[in-house]
Amino acid sequence: MSNVSGISILTSRLKTLIGQKEAPEENRLVRDSGRAEALASAISMLESILKPKDVVYATWSRLCGSPDPARRWLLWKELVTLLGSGRVLSTTSEADAILEESSDNIRERSNLSDGSRYCFWLGYNLNRMLVLPSVDDNDTRKACIQMLERALTLGHVDQTIEATFEGMLSGTRDLGSYLNFTKILKASTKKVVVYSLLRISAKIHMNTSSDGAARDVESPIPIGGIAALLNRLSKDDEDLVKLLIEWLSNDGIVQDLRMRRATIAALAEDLDTLKSTVTETLRTFGDKLYIKHAPVLHQEGMTENLLLLIGYAHRKIPAHVAEIARSSPYLNAISNRLAASSHRVSVLGMYLGTAMSRLVDPPERRMNFGSEEMTSAQGQRYLSLTGLRDPLGSIDDLWHKEVKSELSVRPAKKPTAKENKSKEGSGKPSTGSKIISIEEVDDGSESENEDLPMYAKPDSDPSDSDEDPTVIERNKPTAPVYIDDLISGLRDTENYDRHLLALTHASPLIRRKATFGTEVTDNCEDIASILTGLGDKWNIENFQELRLQGMIAVLIAQPLEMGQWFSRTYFNGDYSIQQRATVLTTLGLGARELAGYGKGDMALTKSNPQHNSKDTASFPSKQLPPKLHALYAPERPALPDIPGAKAVNTASRTLEQSILQPMALQAADALSGPNALKVRTFSSRMEVEKRRTKPIPNALAKVVADGFFFPLTGRWGMHIQG
DSSP: OOSHHHHHHHHHHHHHHHHGGGSOSSSHHHHHHHHHHHHHHHHHHHHHHHOSTTHHHHHHHHHHTOSOHHHHHHHHHHHIIIIISSHHHHHHHHHHHHHHHHOSSOOOOOGGGOHHHHHHHHHHHHHHHHHOGGGOSHHHHHHHHHHHHHHGGGSOHHHHHHHHTHHHHTTOSOOHHHHHHHHTSOHHHHHHHHHHHHHHHHHHHSOBOTTSOBOSOOOOOOHHHHHHHHHHHHTTOHHHHHHHHHHHHTGGGGSOHHHHHHHHHHHTTSHHHHHHHHHHHHHHHTOHHHHHHSOHHHHHHHHHHHHHHHHHHHHHOHHHHHHHHTSHHHHHHHHHHHTOSSHHHHHHHHHHHHHHHHHHSOGGGOOOOOOHHHHSHHHHHHHGGGGOOOOOOOGGGSOOHHHHHHTOOOOOOOOOHHHHHHHHHSOSOOOSOOOOOOOOOOOOOOOTTTTSOOOOOOOOOGGGGOSOGGGOOOSOOOOOOSHHHHHHHHHOTTOHHHHHHHHHTHHHHHHHHTTSSSHHHHHHHHHHHHHHTOOOTTOOTTHHHHHHHHHHHHHHHSHHHHHHHHHHHHHHSOOOHHHHHHHHHHHHHHHHHHTTOTGGGHHHHTOOOGGGSSTTSSOGGGSOOHHHHHHHSOOOOOOOOOTTHHHHHHHHHHHIIIIIHHHHHHHHHHHTOOGGGOOOOHHHHHHHHHHSOOOOOOHHHHHHIIIIIHHHHHHHHHHHHO
């Protein structure tokens, strides 16, 4: 059974037993117990066959003894399908799941059903095929590549690669088989293998986690050993060199700096490779799209890589670095960095410019930005990268198994009660920190600083009460002053505070700006379009009322043009029913406000007469300076702050107009004599005509007709006919 046919038969048997789950319901208990025993027996037999760590090598050795090459590759292809494609893994996993459901006892899952352990086992089998000299030929490497390409699709890439290249990662001196194997890999497979090897090397030798963060474990830094290994792998392999350069610009940016130092040290051994790497990294560093859109963490890693590369290039080919310092790509990169909107991004350009100037310019001509970032600890760390040099070491510097076991993280041992007592009884002074109570002593004397003036407490900021000071937002947005600010605030739906301010101040700002300048006239359609299609992303209180007030303000500012625009939008715009209803409401309430009924409709929109209030009575530029305004336009004396004073004054004026004025007119008419003697002369008739108010043309009718009525009725008729 220890051959391809036996593995295939057992896998098919498991498939058959799993398929019995869909059988009709008859003697269920007996059937399930019998199937569980059969499944457990088949899994156990399959485990015993695949338990040896050289079963794949043994199977390939038997196949190599076949005189028929076609039959050999046919059987190997079947084995690749069973083991590499995951047929055995998926089948045993499904069988294990059925056994867990049918049994009440907790049982250990099979190694063949665990993806991580299965991939490690398969990778170790491939490792045996590579290192055994008896089968070190092209056919073996070709067969190993077929199995590896399928195994990498199982989802546990690092486990597979770590087991396959276990000898190379542990510092073995016999690298010939591994080097020959990596050179004949396909480009796509080689990329996956190289990236995985770099991650595994950082995890094993650099004590870093999978995300590139350094662990708190004291260990030697085998940068030279990893650099030697990478240099040996990339020698005479241009594809692998390109992959290492690509890794430095992509995945390697977020890795530990020590791993990138090892990679750069390996690439720096070849001068042509070093030149091309510096050129490519500098081009990416100065690209405008990269500066604008790449995360700052990536850009910081790119800066570190570039400074390290320039340091190596200056030590080996200083003339090339001097040429780069005067080249167009370098000058454009510095200019683009300094012109960036982000201060942190521009500081990275300062680091590069200062470091390059220190290398190529004399002391009196060196670049100096004079900023605090250059003298900070982080700035000095960046500037020191150009002088950092990692010599190419030996592969023997890599860890071995005994070193790895010594550096395993052990839990800290807690002191026992007996140890604590012995420590307390010993006469040695304790090196730990003590908690000393500090008491304030009041001697009752007068303060020596009583002559100092007392200042009032500063105004409290509600944001200061936050428990986490890092989340306090000091750069709070301000209310919009210009129409362009209003439009950008309405469009900025990601910033809640700015969006709310823009929505709240939309109506007052539009009404103030309506008769001043051309801001509202030039942007009225844009504002109306934004407000009509605006969504309530933040669940703002009174959102509909605020949006409706802004739309009405736009309509009042330009009634003729915007009335036609809203009518056209209602019928032809791609809006929802709720948005169309808001457009109709805007047209109706806007027309009533134009007719003079706006104050009575304020309750419908829950709005305050902000545009008629004292603070926003008119645009500030239409007022005199404060001193002249107080002189030529004195304010009326305010009513006394007495409850009901306004109501009493209103009632008195009403009584005066309704009772006293008619009586006064009647008394004056009676004193002028009888009506028969009251003859109007021609001259008096002319005086009356002069005092008569001339009729005013009804401009409202024209605006309402052309801007509201006819566009609505005309488009309604067109839609009815259509």
